[in-house]
Amino acid sequence: xxxxxxxxxxxxSRQSLMEFTEEISKEVRxxxxxxxxxxxxxxxxxxxxxGFETNLYHRKALISLxxxxxxxxxxVSYTSxxxxxxxSTPEIGVSGEIxxxxxxxxxxxxxDLADKVxxxxxxxxxxxxxxxxxxxxxxxxxxxxxxxxxxxxxxxxGNPAFDQLGQYPKIPAVSITFADGEILKAKLSLExxxxxxxxxxxxxxxxxxxxxxxxxxxxxxxxxxxxFSGHIDSWHHGAMDNGSxxxxxxxxxxxxxxxxxxxxxxxRLAFWSGHSHGRYAGSALYADEHWxxxxxxxxxxxxxxxxxxxxxxVLSEANAMAxxxxxxxxxxxxxxxxxxxxxxxxxxxDQSFWGMGVPSLxxxxxxxxxxxxxxxxxxxxxxxxxxxxxxxxxxxxxxxxIDKLDPVLLERDCRIYLAxxxxxxxxxxxxxxxxxAIKEIIGFIRNYQRSLPEPEWLGIALxxxxxxxxxxxxxxxxxxAADFPSAHSIRTYNHWNKQLSRILVRLNYVGGNRFSHxxxxxxxxxxxxxxxSQLEQHEPSPAYYSLLTTIRRNINEVxxxxxxxxxxxxxxxxxxxxxxxx
Ligand SMILES: [Zn+2]
Numbered sequence: 196x197x198x199x200x201x202x203x204x205x206x207x208s209r210q211s212l213m214e215f216t217e218e219i220s221k222e223v224r225x226x227x228x229x230x231x232x233x234x235x236x237x238x239x240x241x242x243x244x245x246g247f248e249t250n251l252y253h254r255k256a257l258i259s260l261x262x263x264x265x266x267x268x269x270x271v272s273y274t275s276x277x278x279x280x281x282x283s284t285p286e287i288g289v290s291g292e293i294x295x296x297x298x299x300x301x302x303x304x305x306x307d308l309a310d311k312v313x314x315x316x317x318x319x320x321x322x323x324x325x326x327x328x329x330x331x332x333x334x335x336x337x338x339x340x341x342x343x344x345x346x347x348x349x350x351x352x353g354n355p356a357f358d359q360l361g362q363y364p365k366i367p368a369v370s371i372t373f374a375d376g377e378i379l380k381a382k383l384s385l386e387x388x389x390x391x392x393x394x395x396x397x398x399x400x401x402x403x404x405x406x407x408x409x410x411x412x413x414x415x416x417x418x419x420x421x422x423f424s425g426h427i428d429s430w431h432h433g434a435m436d437n438g439s440x441x442x443x444x445x446x447x448x449x450x451x452x453x454x455x456x457x458x459x460x461x462x463r464l465a466f467w468s469g470h471s472h473g474r475y476a477g478s479a480l481y482a483d484e485h486w487x488x489x490x491x492x493x494x495x496x497x498x499x500x501x502x503x504x505x506x507x508x509v510l511s512e513a514n515a516m517a518x519x520x521x522x523x524x525x526x527x528x529x530x531x532x533x534x535x536x537x538x539x540x541x542x543x544x545d546q547s548f549w550g551m552g553v554p555s556l557x558x559x560x561x562x563x564x565x566x567x568x569x570x571x572x573x574x575x576x577x578x579x580x581x582x583x584x585x586x587x588x589x590x591x592x593x594x595x596x597i598d599k600l601d602p603v604l605l606e607r608d609c610r611i612y613l614a615x616x617x618x619x620x621x622x623x624x625x626x627x628x629x630x631x632a633i634k635e636i637i638g639f640i641r642n643y644q645r646s647l648p649e650p651e652w653l654g655i656a657l658x659x660x661x662x663x664x665x666x667x668x669x670x671x672x673x674x675x676a677a678d679f680p681s682a683h684s685i686r687t688y689n690h691w692n693k694q695l696s697r698i699l700v701r702l703n704y705v706g707g708n709r710f711s712h713x714x715x716x717x718x719x720x721x722x723x724x725x726x727x728s729q730l731e732q733h734e735p736s737p738a739y740y741s742l743l744t745t746i747r748r749n750i751n752e753v754x755x756x757x758x759x760x761x762x763x764x765x766x767x768x769x770x771x772x773x774x775x776x777x
Contacts, residue, residue: 196529200617206450207609209602212503215241215445216605217597220438224429226258226472227402234427234441235405238466241445245452247409247464254406254484256469256476257354259347259399264369266336267392268293268379275336275369277395278319279472280349284334284367288394291333295383300326308332312391314379319346322716324364334367334393338376340569342592345430346370347471352712353479353547362714367395373569404428404468406477411451413458413620416686418492419693420461421619422553423447424478424545425499426470434597436590440499441466443609447616458620460494470545478545479712486710490551494693495519495619495627498545498558499612501586503605507561509533509584510611514540516700518632519556526614530607531561540704542715550709552697554627556615560608563587623685625692630671632699633664639703639720643727648743652750659757666764667695673771684774691767698760702753723749 196204219238224231239249264277265288291312299315300323308330317323319337327335348368351359371379382389407427413420425440432438444464451462469476482489510527515537524535540546544558565584589595619626637660644653674680674688706713706722719725726745733739 196614200614200621203450203454203456203617204610204613206454207446207606207613209606211449212439212442212446212605212609213597213600213602215442216434216438216600219427219441220429220432220434220597223431224427224433225260226256226428226469226476227404231428231468232405235407235466235468238427238441238445239407239409242407242409242448242452242464245448246455247411247448247452249410250408252406253403254480255354255401256404256473256480257399258402258404258469258473258476259349259397260472261345261395262398263394263396265394266369266371268389273371273375274343275371276343276345277367277369277397278345279347279397280399280474281324281364281368281395281397282366283396284394286394288392289333289367290390290392293336293379293383293389293391295380299323300330302326302329304329312336312393314338314376316376318344319348319368319370321348321350321364324348324366324368325350328364328366332366334369334391336391336393337368337370338373339370340373340572341588342594343370343372344591345471346591347474349474350714350716352474352542352715353469353476353483354473356711367393369393369395404473404477406468406481407464407466409448409464411448411458411462413460413462415623415682416460416689418461419494419689420463420492421495421497421616422463422465422489422493422548423497423499423616424465424467426467426477426545428468428471429595430471430591431593431595432597433595435504435595435599436501436586437470437499438597439503439600439605440501443499443502443605443612446609447613450613451616456617459623460620462616462620463493467545474715475545475547478547482547482550482712486551489548489553490697493548493551493553494625494689494696496546496548496553496555497612497615497619498555500544500559501590502560502608502612503600503602504561504563504587505599505601505604506563507587507601507604507608509562509564510560511536512538512562513560514538514558515556516540516554516632516703517635518628518696518699519554520631521628522556522618522626523611523615526611530610530614539720542713542718547712549700549704550712552700552709554696554700559586560611561604624674625689627692627696629692629695629699630664630667632703633660633667636660636699636703636721637664640724643721643724646727646730647746648730652747655754656750656757659754659761663757663761663764666761666768670764670768670771673768673775677775681774684771687767687770687774691763694763695760698756698763702756721753723753
């Protein structure tokens with residue numbers, strides 16, 4: 196951290212962070228609404244005043260807003276909500292006998308569950324609803340926590356392509372509180388028959404949603420840019436999710452802009468809509484419209500969500516990639532006194548740029564300590580079983596209001612984000628550690644190899660990866676040992692670094708076609724090889740041999756990607772040696 200960066204970090208103001216948050220979160224920001232547009236306009240006007248070049252525009256997106264939910268059980272009304280992208284019931288509603296699914300939904304279709312109303316624990320996730328759908332029930336009731344939590348229940352990423360129209364949920368879904376869930380479970384345990392009548396209305400339609408882009412040009416390398424993004428749309432007032440995050444983006448912009456800070460590469464802020472009600476429609480649209488620009492110029496995607504919450508004391512488990520995690524490890528150690536372990540990304544949260552191979556850093560940053568309250572339990576089901584207990588019981592509820600923020604912790608989180616932005620925008624050498632990605636991929640491939648009947652199928656991939664590891668080490672050592680590398684040799688190194696991400700990020704994280712978007716469902720590392728993990732479930736059979744055929748073809752794709760990565764790296768090493776010697 197240079198002295199001038201320390202000076203900039205010293206300018207972070209709690210007061211301005213809280214003012215930005217208050218202004219953004221004073222209204223409920225449903226995607227495509229007037230209220231949301233006012234928040235976008237406010238952000239734009241602030242960014243302009245800090246010297247950023249802005250562009251606020253609209254595009255069509257499939258947006259789904261839960262409107263009404265009525266639930267009666269044996270004639271008694273219970274408070275409930277329905278969910279984004281769930282179907283509406285017919286006007287007269289649907290009804291069925293409640294069956295409590297204590298251990299989730301069975302994988303194989305159970306005809307006894309058809310036409311029932313299934314009751315289950317946890318948040319309304321797309322995976323759970325999809326699993327329930329197998330049994331063709333009338334509806335599903337999710338038992339949440341102290342409050343009901345708003346959710347989106349489809350897996351289609353962004354706007355649906357033509358062949359995805361049939362992939363939306365077909366079963367109505369509602370959520371109730373933990374306390375009401377306990378009442379129902381008690382009745383069922385006494386073998387009382389419960390008849391549920393459910394009426395829901397979800398307004399799903401193509402609407403105009405805004406996107407706000409704000410640019411601050413780097414002075415030396417204008418074209419490459421760091422994308423720093425967060426969504427503005429919200430559930431309820433969303434003071435933490437995502438008002439405080441938007442405020443952090445504005446504060447980072449204020450300090451960089453008003454100080455006329457010299458950046459090596461450009462900084463592009465992006466504010467999305469359609470995150471909560473369109474499954475990341477805003478960022479997916481941006482990827483669709485700017486595919487080649489992102490491929491050519493975007494060196495890193497830094498994302499921000501739900502920062503500065505009260506008691507948000509766990510900063511060790513935020514999302515990062517192996518090659519990006521060290522960038523934020525230093526500021527987290529310095530300003531939060533924690534060792535950063537990082538968590539591998541799942542396919543969620545505006546991570547719309549892996550198809551073009553853009554590496555990612557962060558999403559959330561600071562989380563709650565895990566506890567055994569119902570909200571914390573429900574979150575760990577959603578976010579995986581880490582040390583952290585999610586973003587707080589108020590996340591995605593009516594209670595996400597400004598009093599849930601801690602100005603001191605918000606300032607801490609802003610400090611970490613600003614330090615991170617300064618490092619990636621001012622370090623002449625792009626600080627993405629490709630060797631960490633290579634080592635991670637080697638580990639994954641060795642794991643897959645153990646499940647292959649013919650392990651040598653992955654021999655070429657491992658051989659190329661080991662060569663790549665050696666080449667990249669030599670190149671990186673050479674570059675970091677150089678006293679005064681020329682602008683040309685720095686550009687050569689940075690170009691190589693970016694191009695290698697184009698191959699490795701995609702290999703590590705993307706399953707399908709790089710020009711579309713994988714669905715928001717859990718993915719194995721190196722998704723092209725995911726079928727290998729299904730082999731154990733099959734005795735030699737027609738399905739088994741077909742799986743082997745898929746695997747064989749996908750291994751060819753992995754090998755070919757690694758060949759390109761190796762050729763690129765060997766050529767760059769040669770160029771660097773020539774530049775250095777010549
Ligand atoms: Zn959020």
